[in-house]
Amino acid sequence: MLLTLCSMLHALCHENMADDMVSKLKDTGLIQDEPLLFEQGGEGRKGYSLPRWDVEEVEVRNLISPHLLRKGLEGFPQLSEVDVVRHFTRLSQWNYGVDSGFYPLGSCTMKYNPKLNEELARLPGFSAIHPYQPEELSQGILKLMYELERFLAEITGMDHVTLQPAAGAHGELTGMKMVRACLEARGERRKKVLVPDTAHGTNCSTSTIVSYQMVEVKSSEKGIIHPEQVARQMDEDVAAIMVTNPNTLGLFEEHLGEIAEIVHRKGGFVYCDGANLNALMGIVKLGDLGVDVLHINLHKTFSTPHGGGGPGAGPVAVKKELAPFLPIPVIEKEGEKYFFNQDRPDSIGKMRAFYGNFGVLLRAYAYILTLGAHGLRKVSEMAVLNANYLMKRLKDYYYLPYDRPCMHECVFTDRFQEEHHVTTLDIAKRLIDYGFHPPTIYFPLVVKAALMIEPTETESKEGLDRFIDTMIEMAREAEESPDLLRQAPQRVKVRRLDEVLAARRPKLKWTRKE
Amino acid sequence: MEEFFRYIPHTRNDVQQMLDTIGAPKVEDLFESIPGQYRLSKPLDLPSSLSEPDLIRHLQAYQSDRYSSFLGAGAYHHFIPAAVSHLISRSEFYTAYTPYQPEISQGTLQGIFEFQTLMCQLTGMEVANASMYDGASSLAEAVVMAQRITKRKKVLLSQAVHPEYRRVIRTYLDPDQQEIIPVPYREGEGKTDEKVLLGLLDEEVGAVVIQSPNFFGVVEDLLPVVEKIREVGALMILAFSEAIAYGILRPPGEMGADIVAGEGQSLGMPIAFGGPYLGIFTTRERFVRMMPGRLVGETVDLDGKRGFVLTLAAREQHIRRERATSNICTNEGLCALMATIYLSCFGKEGLREVAVMNLSKTEYAKKTASQIPGCRLAFSSPTFNEFVLQIEGNPGEVLTKVREKKILGGVNLAGFYPELHHHLLVTVTEMNPKEEIDAWAEALEKSIGQRA
Numbered sequence: 013m014l015l016t017l018c019s020m021l022h023a024l025c026h027e028n029m030a031d032d033m034v035s036k037l038k039d040t041g042l043i044q045d046e047p048l049l050f051e052q053g054g055e056g057r058k059g060y061s062l063p064r065w066d067v068e069e070v071e072v073r074n075l076i077s078p079h080l081l082r083k084g085l086e087g088f089p090q091l092s093e094v095d096v097v098r099h100f101t102r103l104s105q106w107n108y109g110v111d112s113g114f115y116p117l118g119s120c121t122m123k124y125n126p127k128l129n130e131e132l133a134r135l136p137g138f139s140a141i142h143p144y145q146p147e148e149l150s151q152g153i154l155k156l157m158y159e160l161e162r163f164l165a166e167i168t169g170m171d172h173v174t175l176q177p178a179a180g181a182h183g184e185l186t187g188m189k190m191v192r193a194c195l196e197a198r199g200e201r202r203k204k205v206l207v208p209d210t211a212h213g214t215n216c217s218t219s220t221i222v223s224y225q226m227v228e229v230k231s232s233e234k235g236i237i238h239p240e241q242v243a244r245q246m247d248e249d250v251a252a253i254m255v256t257n258p259n260t261l262g263l264f265e266e267h268l269g270e271i272a273e274i275v276h277r278k279g280g281f282v283y284c285d286g287a288n289l290n291a292l293m294g295i296v297k298l299g300d301l302g303v304d305v306l307h308i309n310l311h312k313t314f315s316t317p318h319g320g321g322g323p324g325a326g327p328v329a330v331k332k333e334l335a336p337f338l339p340i341p342v343i344e345k346e347g348e349k350y351f352f353n354q355d356r357p358d359s360i361g362k363m364r365a366f367y368g369n370f371g372v373l374l375r376a377y378a379y380i381l382t383l384g385a386h387g388l389r390k391v392s393e394m395a396v397l398n399a400n401y402l403m404k405r406l407k408d409y410y411y412l413p414y415d416r417p418c419m420h421e422c423v424f425t426d427r428f429q430e431e432h433h434v435t436t437l438d439i440a441k442r443l444i445d446y447g448f449h450p451p452t453i454y455f456p457l458v459v460k461a462a463l464m465i466e467p468t469e470t471e472s473k474e475g476l477d478r479f480i481d482t483m484i485e486m487a488r489e490a491e492e493s494p495d496l497l498r499q500a501p502q503r504v505k506v507r508r509l510d511e512v513l514a515a516r517r518p519k520l521k522w523t524r525k526e
Numbered sequence: 527m528e529e530f531f532r533y534i535p536h537t538r539n540d541v542q543q544m545l546d547t548i549g550a551p552k553v554e555d556l557f558e559s560i561p562g563q564y565r566l567s568k569p570l571d572l573p574s575s576l577s578e579p580d581l582i583r584h585l586q587a588y589q590s591d592r593y594s595s596f597l598g599a600g601a602y603h604h605f606i607p608a609a610v611s612h613l614i615s616r617s618e619f620y621t622a623y624t625p626y627q628p629e630i631s632q633g634t635l636q637g638i639f640e641f642q643t644l645m646c647q648l649t650g651m652e653v654a655n656a657s658m659y660d661g662a663s664s665l666a667e668a669v670v671m672a673q674r675i676t677k678r679k680k681v682l683l684s685q686a687v688h689p690e691y692r693r694v695i696r697t698y699l700d701p702d703q704q705e706i707i708p709v710p711y712r713e714g715e716g717k718t719d720e721k722v723l724l725g726l727l728d729e730e731v732g733a734v735v736i737q738s739p740n741f742f743g744v745v746e747d748l749l750p751v752v753e754k755i756r757e758v759g760a761l762m763i764l765a766f767s768e769a770i771a772y773g774i775l776r777p778p779g780e781m782g783a784d785i786v787a788g789e790g791q792s793l794g795m796p797i798a799f800g801g802p803y804l805g806i807f808t809t810r811e812r813f814v815r816m817m818p819g820r821l822v823g824e825t826v827d828l829d830g831k832r833g834f835v836l837t838l839a840a841r842e843q844h845i846r847r848e849r850a851t852s853n854i855c856t857n858e859g860l861c862a863l864m865a866t867i868y869l870s871c872f873g874k875e876g877l878r879e880v881a882v883m884n885l886s887k888t889e890y891a892k893k894t895a896s897q898i899p900g901c902r903l904a905f906s907s908p909t910f911n912e913f914v915l916q917i918e919g920n921p922g923e924v925l926t927k928v929r930e931k932k933i934l935g936g937v938n939l940a941g942f943y944p945e946l947h948h949h950l951l952v953t954v955t956e957m958n959p960k961e962e963i964d965a966w967a968e969a970l971e972k973s974i975g976q977r978a
Contacts, residue, residue: 107633109621137589143800152588321859323802361697366800384575
């Protein structure tokens with residue numbers, strides 16, 4: 013692993029050098045202690061290039077009043093192109109991505125990001141096109157978006173789709189606003205939303221933002237929600253239930269069909285968080301289970317890159333009843349012509365300027381065409397196979413709170429390691445020393461000290477075996493030499509960081525020292 | 527039947543071995559928890575899979591032709607240095623996720639810290655977050671944040687703010703909590719009517735929203751209003767859609783803004799039919815615990831080495847859940863990195879120079895256009911790289927004729943402002959060579975002259 017090699021070289025170099033030499037070599041390629049942009053370069057260094065001046069350069073103060081002008085760009089970087097390229101190249105080398113190795117973050121679906129899709133998104137006939145260009149000139153683009161909507165509707169068993177939201181949480185906000193709008197159109201002002209205890213934090217915060225009071229539904233000992241429990245809590249003041257299926261424990265919500273009936277009978281809606289769609293494609297349609305509105309995370313199920321925190325896309329799919337409330341514009345087709353329809357009087361409005369994260373949409377479209385119907389089904393089958401294989405092989409070494417077949421992810425805890433005073437956090441950090449990105453930790457909250465592993469279908473059996481062997485070795489380490497875990501990670505650029513200090517005395521930007 | 531599918535490495539042997547380990551006879555058995563009545567018996571109705579070369583051929587046909595463009599209105603054609611696209615193509619950046627494990631995400635985290643610093647410098651504010659979805663939603667969240675801070679209902683919203691941004695604010699607001707009061711722009715000048723604004727200011731107002739440069743490209747002046755805004759205890763929210771303007775314009779932080787929310791697309795992101803873009807959000811340090819979005823902070827590790835981590839997460843959805851400041855999780859991380867790299871390349875001198883070039887080219891276009899018979903500049907106020915032209919004739923028809931010369935001559939404002947039914951919004955950047963501007967002016971002159 014590159015990380016291990018660099019760290020070993022780092023250690024080797026430092027062992028044999030005097031301190032002042034080490035600090036002088038701070039900026040040398042291999043040692044890679046990369047300063048901030050503002051700590052390098054110098055007065056007059058430039059790295060940019062502009063078209064030639066073919067018009068007269070104006071005297072700015074003659075056009076805009078001086079009191080509206082800035083004095084300069086103090087503190088801005090002054091770097092040559094080489095400086096810039098080296099800086100960011102070095103930074104990248106201290107980062108772990110899906111292309112570096114196994115990245116089993118539960119509920120994030122860190123699957124392989126196809127390189128073809130990166131090339132396609134960069135085609136100038138897509139990347140250089142202005143959103144306000146006349147529709148007659150954008151027919152191909154509109155057709156692509158229209159077709160993507162149809163694909164997503166088909167996969168989820170829903171009627172209509174909007175591609176506008178920029179992320180899953182944005183989609184949740186959109187979907188729940190539509191629910192609220194629909195109820196208000198009926199003359200109803202319901203106040204509550206039911207949210208299972210296994211829900212992702214965004215579900216809870218979304219409910220509040222849409223001015224609903226969140227009411228928690230406890231899952232049964234089986235780890236799923238039960239119709240009796242929902243029936244107890246469902247009434248005519250509940251606008252919706254927000255479920256995730258499969259849920260964050262990696263379990264299929266088996267009773268969702270019946271639960272949907274209970275909610276519908278009292279006039280409520282079923283919202284489904286589609287983050288875990290990777291387990292279901294071609295196998296079951298969420299719409300068939302009674303879901304009225306859901307969002308899809310294209311950067312999860314549909315392979316678009318996570319980007320270190322976005323951009324993603326969170327399209328929302330709805331049943332007919334909610335269609336009038338979709339954000340504008342809606343893409344429509346008349347004959348062979350595609351167009352944007354802004355004339356939708358019941359629309360909730362707009363969730364962002366323009367139409368959606370088109371660059372992301374295009375990648376998802378390409379992915380769907382690459383896999384096709386049979387391929388997408390195989391994706392879900394292999395995702396579930398991989399998770400069950402992991403679960404079976406690790407259950408003797410790590411405690412499984414729900415010992416039953418899982419879907420595309422499984423949840424362990426540190427109960428076996430507790431007696432050696434080794435925690436989920438320690439396990440995660442030690443995995444880093446072995447060259448793996450840790451799984452999601454301490455989520456979902458219903459499980460104490462959870463370790464949520466989602467391998468995805470793009471991981472080979474050898475890759476899984478390597479991970480499993482490592483986890484087994486670590487379980488042995490926890491018994492025999494627990495310090496190895498508690499002091500982890502060691503083979504990294506920085507060791508465990510003081511997060512308490514970061515929060516207590518926030519330093520959120522660079523400032524020039526006085 | 528074993529069909530090979532891209533990105534799925536499993537061979538028939540692999541599958542068999544794994545099923546044996548699990549103790550399941552076949553793959554279908556893994557889905558037993560799904561009630562039989564819902565399991566699909568036929569394949570999804572989707573096109574068959576396409577190979578890589580076939581997909582390339584298929585998609586190429588969906589592309590648009592590229593015309594010479596004078597379109598802006600919130601999405602801008604600017605030069606993107608090769609270094610930007612090259613560096614963000616490094617897979618350690620783009621295939622990574624949220625830096626929850628800081629020890630192996632220092633690249634992402636340091637990049638965000640640098641971005642936060644640059645955004646503070648650009649806007650003259652004290653703290654910036656790691657990004658929002660886009661300028662419009664960033665502004666909407668700023669307005670909601672103002673309510674959280676002041677607990678007041680009224681929002682004074684300039685009508686010269688981008689119409690789509692205004693629509694998004696209206697969508698985000700809870701009408702029980704906040705009410706929008708429009709503030710008109712001055713006819714003939716194209717800037718927010720400060721007399722009306724001052725007249726509307728009272729202690730029920732929680733936020734005042736002005737965009738600069740505004741939708742008409744006009745540079746707004748906050749100074750005449752900012753003192754009274756402060757007096758009544760409201761918050762000044764400054765919006766922008768063209769970040770490059772701040773290469774020369776005074777930072778809103780120096781003019782008294784409390785929150786700055788804008789669009790960063792101009793800083794190295796392709797125009798890409800509207801997204802992905804970059805929401806910029808900056809504010810005063812005293813509001814940091816009320817702000818949405820991720821924050822990266824500096825700290826030290828066990829050996830005392832400097833490092834960066836996500837911090838103040840108690841505001842966010844994964845910690846605070848239903849009491850979070852926003853539900854935002856995934857934001858526009860890679861786009862923020864693009865902006866950071868762009869600003870590293872352009873830097874102190876370059877950002878100023880590209881801004882001056884934009885201003886200069888636009889001035890040239892304005893001068894040329896105002897000499898066209900049937901054409902006049904609609905607004906007298908100073909502008910940056912956009913301006914409004916009032917023309918004789920139907921703007922839609924004129925633009926259609928101009929398009930015959932493969933030129934997108936401007937945005938017809940009739941759809942946005944019913945009173946501006948003879949008006950075009952024209953945008954000129956460093957990417958419009960003089961010949962192109964001349965060709966545009968010529969086409970415009972011909973098209974206006976050709977009216978029946």
